[in-house]
Amino acid sequence: MQERSELEAAPRPRRGRGRRPAGEVRADVLDAAGGLLLDRGMGTFTIEAVAGRAGVSKTTIYKWWPSKGALALDGYFHVVEAVLAFPDSDDVEADLTTQLRAFVRILTETPAGRVIAELIGQAQTDPELSAALLERYSGPRRDLAVRRMRRAQAEGQLRADVDPEVLVDQLWGACYHRLLMPILPVTEEFATSLIANLLRGVRP
Amino acid sequence: MQERSELEAAPRPRRGRGRRPAGEVRADVLDAAGGLLLDRGMGTFTIEAVAGRAGVSKTTIYKWWPSKGALALDGYFHVVEAVLAFPDSDDVEADLTTQLRAFVRILTETPAGRVIAELIGQAQTDPELSAALLERYSGPRRDLAVRRMRRAQAEGQLRADVDPEVLVDQLWGACYHRLLMPILPVTEEFATSLIANLLRGVRP
Known part of the structure; x- marks a missing residue:
């Protein structure tokens, strides 16, 4: 679908293991959360699934997001933000x-x-x-x-x-x-x- | 509350037991459903509670309403209808x-x-x-x-x-x-x- 790809974030180059800048990890999590939501909806959206997709631990996610809902909303905003710019x-x-x-x-x-x-x-x-x-x-x-x-x-x-x-x-x-x-x-x-x-x- | 009483249906005179006109029973059920919703919200709204309040059997309610949601919506519409007339x-x-x-x-x-x-x-x-x-x-x-x-x-x-x-x-x-x-x-x-x-x- 053309519109679908309009929403997809540009692929982010993966680096080797080691400490990555926090902003980069955060962006990966948001990409993963937004992508998961658009792929499968809220029904199967879990912090665990986002962690798996982003390649980070659940603990990392909980550092920034207090709940599944907060993560979903930030992920959603993250993927629609560019398309909805004024x-x-x-x-x-x-x-x-x-x-x-x-x-x-x-x-x-x-x-x-x-x-x-x-x-x-x-x-x-x-x-x-x-x-x-x-x-x-x-x-x-x-x-x-x-x-x-x-x-x-x-x-x-x-x-x-x-x-x-x-x-x-x-x-x-x-x-x-x-x-x-x-x-x-x-x-x-x-x-x-x-x-x-x-x-x-x-x-x- | 003044607005609350604005929504309250006029009391309907009770009759003795025996077969009452269907329209009257239906109106009693709607009064009961609407009243219950406004008193306590959706959290405790059940067909059983409406039946108790209206003095009818659950079977009677299921004759007209296929689900709790349908009954809630009709009850809601029933109590707000008069106030929302154009x-x-x-x-x-x-x-x-x-x-x-x-x-x-x-x-x-x-x-x-x-x-x-x-x-x-x-x-x-x-x-x-x-x-x-x-x-x-x-x-x-x-x-x-x-x-x-x-x-x-x-x-x-x-x-x-x-x-x-x-x-x-x-x-x-x-x-x-x-x-x-x-x-x-x-x-x-x-x-x-x-x-x-x-x-x-x-x-x-």
């Missing part, structure tokens, strides 16, 4: 459209949509996972979007009295609504309509 | 605002918010509950909103080329986003902003 042109509508359509493709054309839906679902009855979800995934993603929209406000492309946080809920939140309650499909046309409705308004 | 004035903005603010109050000021969050959460890994959620709750609620917005289109209060289904995701879906990923609170002011952003548009 373009930085002078046109906020174009940038939002590019980013939101990339987000929709990840949700629908890779296993990531099912993975994040399961993580959000499980977080509803698991306070520790819920805290990890907000801190490690939703919060950072929300911040990136808000930052891009504040720049648009400073440049006069969005009304200054509109709260960008609310727009996040009306764009990405609307996509999550369809993902979690899938009566209607999440499509790229849907993403484009979300933006058009807000930028043009819906009054005649 | 007003029918000539002003779509006023009607949406009234309804969306009532929805927000139910989510935040009664245990219903936690209950529906848990049901949506559990539905992510339970295909039967997911089907019940769409068929018994999301679908009917979505239809009511779409119907009100189509009338507004017919009356020239909303652009005819806007898809009301997308607006559902940008209004109620945005509230679910904050409910399920609670970085920022769901408030009545938030509801009002959601509507304003769409009706006025967000371009300067």
Whole structure:
């Protein structure tokens, strides 16, 4: 699948045994966690499996991640991060459209949509996972979007009295609504309509 | 709590033993299911407990509901239905605002918010509950909103080329986003902003 490979991290050259820089080991673990999630979903995701795939000990993983959920969320964020970066042109509508359509493709054309839906679902009855979800995934993603929209406000492309946080809920939140309650499909046309409705308004 | 009593069904006069009309028994079961959910949440919700509270046999309940999840969803819909009815004035903005603010109050000021969050959460890994959620709750609620917005289109209060289904995701879906990923609170002011952003548009 083309989209799948879009998410795959570049292979990291292996070195011989011996102490490797912490940042490198950490990146290996995140690659392994993200890859495992996309390959097999949350159902079989364990710290042990990630350790095996990354070639590190479970103790190493526990040094950085307090729980399976925290590791899954960081792994997820790690693999989608590059694809979900905001373009930085002078046109906020174009940038939002590019980013939101990339987000929709990840949700629908890779296993990531099912993975994040399961993580959000499980977080509803698991306070520790819920805290990890907000801190490690939703919060950072929300911040990136808000930052891009504040720049648009400073440049006069969005009304200054509109709260960008609310727009996040009306764009990405609307996509999550369809993902979690899938009566209607999440499509790229849907993403484009979300933006058009807000930028043009819906009054005649 | 004032909001709590807003959700409570009117007491139904009990009759003596003997065969009661099916519609009456069904309503008793729904009252009991909805009441139990709001009192104690999904954690202790069982068909047995509903049967006890409604004074009917479990067999009676299984005649109408194939699973605990289906019963919970119908019970939930039953208790929130009256509060979430759409007003029918000539002003779509006023009607949406009234309804969306009532929805927000139910989510935040009664245990219903936690209950529906848990049901949506559990539905992510339970295909039967997911089907019940769409068929018994999301679908009917979505239809009511779409119907009100189509009338507004017919009356020239909303652009005819806007898809009301997308607006559902940008209004109620945005509230679910904050409910399920609670970085920022769901408030009545938030509801009002959601509507304003769409009706006025967000371009300067």
